[in-house]
Amino acid sequence: MARTDNRKKIGWGAANTIAVVLTLIPVLWIVSLSFKSPAAITDASFWPKEWTWSNYSGILQTSQFIEPLLNSIGIGLIATVIAVLLASMAAYAVARLAFPGKQVLIGMALLIAMFPAISLVTPMFSIERALGLFNTWPGLIIPYVAFGLPLGIYILSAFFREIPWELEKAAKMDGATPFQAFTRVIAPLAAPGMVTTAILVFLFCWNEFLFAISFTSTIGARTAPAALAFFSGSSQFTSPTGPIAAAAVVITIPIIIFVLFFQRRIVAGLTSGAVKG
């Protein structure tokens, strides 16, 4: 008995190790590259023989990286706040109120979740140029809000359904209007769901690439992942591999820490959004 238990333990342990190593290797590799000097980049070894911060000091001195980083943070935060606000209003209506057209709203959100972003690129490019939104923050914030909304509506309506009805009724009995019942009673209870939604929408904005390279032309509005693809290195003569690796690490590590910190919420949100539909 003890023997089979041990064998089982070794088997699961091996499987665990393989899974963890496979997820970590590409991350460790880009970290390793970011610490190699330009001369050592071409030695093809997995670990740097000498560690240098020069790639980091290089990219952190160039506006080609700093400005897109600030754009990413600003655009991501603004889009997230707007999307969570609009999604919680709609989700509240879906979860709590009886009104015709509810199914249409749910169906529409599902359609947008499946929408091929590339189909919008050509017409939106034309529309944004006509409206003067091309290469501006709102030019990215508006589509990010639209694509964050379906996710938000699904997660939040699932969360809102779990909130006890009686509290809202009690508030209404005490003379609160439906709007007050929303802002004073339900919103605080819904805060965990809203945080989850905010995290997932922010991750989407931070990661988004197609719109970011299509609707921007300069570092005035270009986000960090898009800027990475147009990176030419800190000086004209250095190969951009090291700087790109360093920039990739800078935009990735905070997000990984953030994801790990909020992992329970993220898992709950992802599965409620998809499995519950």
Next chain:
Amino acid sequence: MSIQSETTVVRAADEAPTVRRRELSEGARAERRLGWLLCAPAVIVMVAVTAYPIAYAVYLSLQRYNLELPNAVKFVGLSNYAAVLSSWYWWHALIITLIITIVSVAIELVLGMLLALLMHRTLFGRNTVRTAALIPYGIVTVAAAYSWQFAWTPSTGYLSALFGNGAPLSHTGQAIGVIILAEVWKTTPFMALLLLAGLSLVPEDLQRAAKVDGATAWQRFVRITLPLMKPAILVALLFRTLDAFRIFDNIYILTKGGNNTGSVSILGYDNLFNALNLGIGSAISILIFICVAIIAVLFIKGFGTAAPGTDTGRR
């Protein structure tokens, strides 16, 4: 937060309005108005960013419209569609996209299921595995794509060195292999998390009863776990298939669509920014939209009554 408990809540919420609708009191009317009012901003944004541009794309796709010749805009009927559908580029990109989609989703389903079973059943270190699995999900796709690109660059990458200093990204077939590898690495954890949610709905008693009756682990998996997980599997497949069909970031970084590795999304992008042709680009947009709609309809037929978004009759 299981599906069952949610279904009962939904049913209860669905019955309430039918009772209320009969009288449609002042309160019910106020509730309706509030419902519409609360949904309006979200609906306006979603329509403005998707429905309107798609309608505009239909209009543009019927015009000859090149940004370099802004004065030569002219209604040309369906000739842009004819041009795209008779072009080798479109069919090649479509086939590449379908290959990448089918192969990567199939691999992800198998690996995702293994990872989900591992996270569900492992005797120890469950949290470590779950935490590690979230890393590929959290990493920016572009950053991960660069990691794979550098890894396969001759004289820079450890993987290239490992495989005889090869340059797979400059061969069509091998480059597609690397693209699929990058895609699978990045999205398997997402698949696994969705499947894990489905796994946790399989009652433990049923498994134990089957074990007592002498079913092997494989029989239990095929006869009990898989059928009960069917809704979760279909949802995961639908999301991942549509996502894979839209593949752009990984290809853009890894090959820029060179060596005939471009997907339909890469084709649409190149057409706008290299050819500056709004008419042809819009025709491609509409055709991709139709492809995605066909995939979605096929899946939803497969769901039967278990489709997401339909409140009634789920499970």
